[in-house]
Amino acid sequence: MQQPGSIAMTDDLVAAFPHQLASDVRAVLAVMPAARIAPVSPFSVYVGDEAVAIPYRIHQDELPDDVVRDLTGVQQAILHCLYSRHSDGLVRQRHLEQIASSDEPWAVPFVVQLAGEYVLEILESIQHGLSDLPFKGSVQRLTYGDFIARNPGFFARTERRVVSYWSCYYRWKFPVFGTYPGCHLLELLRAAAIDRTGRAWPRHTPLD
Structure with a gap:
């Protein structure tokens, strides 16, 4: 207590x-x-x-x-x-x-912050929970897109952290960043931001 x-x-x-x-x-x-x-x-x-x-x-x-x-x-x-x-x-x-599967806007930053941390199993849990994120028009995609659009600096830092942890801990297992689970998750989040804003979204990760 x-x-x-x-x-x-x-x-x-x-x-x-x-x-x-x-x-x-x-x-x-x-x-x-x-x-x-x-x-x-x-x-x-x-x-x-x-x-x-x-x-x-x-x-x-x-x-x-x-x-x-x-x-x-x-x-x-x-x-x-x-x-x-x-x-x-x-x-x-x-x-x-x-x-991870919640559509509550106030839960979103807690999930996105974990996407930028170092535990691979957590990345996999996020992807499992965000099962509706790939689908345009889903509540999940709209909610996450809105959050990223309002917090571009936070998302940019998250991207850089994902790349840094991949390079430090997982590059031996995923030699190409594009094969790393964190890359796939970032691409889905970026696509949600593009849908929300109707414009290209800056990239802070390797292209492959």
Whole structure:
């Protein structure tokens, strides 16, 4: 449970979601264990017209299943978003798998941020969850396209991170960037941005 001294930390995590969700976020934080370490290095993006500040990492222990089941559907999705920022990669993947197929605009930055991290299995989980992304007119494609259109700098940084992690960790397995799962995912996200804006989208990755 949150301790009285955790008020500032709670406010930091409430800021990771649009204002309309504040009461639901606080309900989730009320049942989460106190953090051993404060949230690390928030990154700012726009969800719709509202700026949010999402932590790069959190350090709370996971909740028992029965506590999670007592939350509403929206609150469970908020919890999974927060734990997708956990310091343990296996925890991140477990919770990502619960939100990767969500069409909620406020879940999108949590998923896209993970696309720019180093765990190959997480990339594969994202692709599995975004099964509607290849299809023009799907809610998923429209939602992700809108997010990227509003956050071009964030998406450019994500592209560069994908290339960097491929080059550092996976080039031996995928000698050509075009064969790397992260490349395929970026191409789908870029296509969604093109659909949303009706114009060519800058590329920050190798052509093959």
